[in-house]
Amino acid sequence: MGKLKVGILISGRGSNMAALVEAARDPGFPAEVCCVLANRPDAKGLEFARERGIPAVLVDHKAYPSKAAFEAAVTDELLTHGVDFVCLAGFMRIVSPTFIERWHNRLINIHPSLLPSYKGLHTHERALADGVKLAGCTVHFVRAEMDVGPIVAQAAVPVLAGDTPDSLAARILTAEHHLYPLAVRLIAEGKATVTGEVVEIAPEAADETARLFSAR
Ligand code: GAR
Numbered sequence: 001m002g003k004l005k006v007g008i009l010i011s012g013r014g015s016n017m018a019a020l021v022e023a024a025r026d027p028g029f030p031a032e033v034c035c036v037l038a039n040r041p042d043a044k045g046l047e048f049a050r051e052r053g054i055p056a057v058l059v060d061h062k063a064y065p066s067k068a069a070f071e072a073a074v075t076d077e078l079l080t081h082g083v084d085f086v087c088l089a090g091f092m093r094i095v096s097p098t099f100i101e102r103w104h105n106r107l108i109n110i111h112p113s114l115l116p117s118y119k120g121l122h123t124h125e126r127a128l129a130d131g132v133k134l135a136g137c138t139v140h141f142v143r144a145e146m147d148v149g150p151i152v153a154q155a156a157v158p159v160l161a162g163d164t165p166d167s168l169a170a171r172i173l174t175a176e177h178h179l180y181p182l183a184v185r186l187i188a189e190g191k192a193t194v195t196g197e198v199v200e201i202a203p204e205a206a207d208e209t210a211r212l213f214s215a216r
Pocket of ligand 1: 010011012014015016017089090110111112120173176
């Protein structure tokens with residue numbers, strides 16, 4: 001069976017993209033990164049991709065008259081690079097229902113909270129304000145409603161005394177870098193499949209999709 005051909009959409013730093021690129025360097029990893037696409041010219045991640053010989057494409061949303069035109073250009077670039085599965089990795093544009101339909105069940109996102117808690121922005125600030133004792137991250141299939149969709153995998157980290165939004169974000173980000181490659185691997189191996197509006201995990205992978213990360 002061939003590898004899953006992945007395109008990664010970013011807007012900035014791209015550390016999750018980098019984690020996927022690094023994971024895919026292992027010849028045994030069942031997915032390959034065909035291109036990295038950013039909607040901002042200053043997205044740092046583009047440089048990282050280029051340095052590793054991965055096609056790095058800028059599709060600047062400001063250069064298009066409408067969201068529809070921008071997203072059509074994104075899809076064109078993805079198809080040009082042979083992509084058949086899309087990972088949003090810190091892509092800070094809300095994607096339209098048309099784009100989501102075009103990539104139905106072939107479009108996933110990573111979000112820095114344990115969904116369905118803390119959809120949207122400022123997840124860490126809000127979690128700290130609520131005094132939660134576990135925080136984390138989620139990889140999910142994308143649906144029209146923001147930060148909603150069948151959940152592939154989640155990782156939890158403790159919230160520690162004295163945490164700031166930055167310290168909590170850093171702890172969660174470390175978990176994200178493990179979780180995203182895991183989720184892509186399970187999907188590529190056919191061990192995580194959307195059934196109805198839930199992701200079914202193959203029994204042999206069941207203990208991989210819920211992860212606990214230690215404090216440090
Ligand atoms: C990550 O923490 C990701 O979960 C979050 O943005 C950060 C991107 O970092 N995504 C969202 O908040 C999406 N709603 P990165 O560019 O270093 O991967």
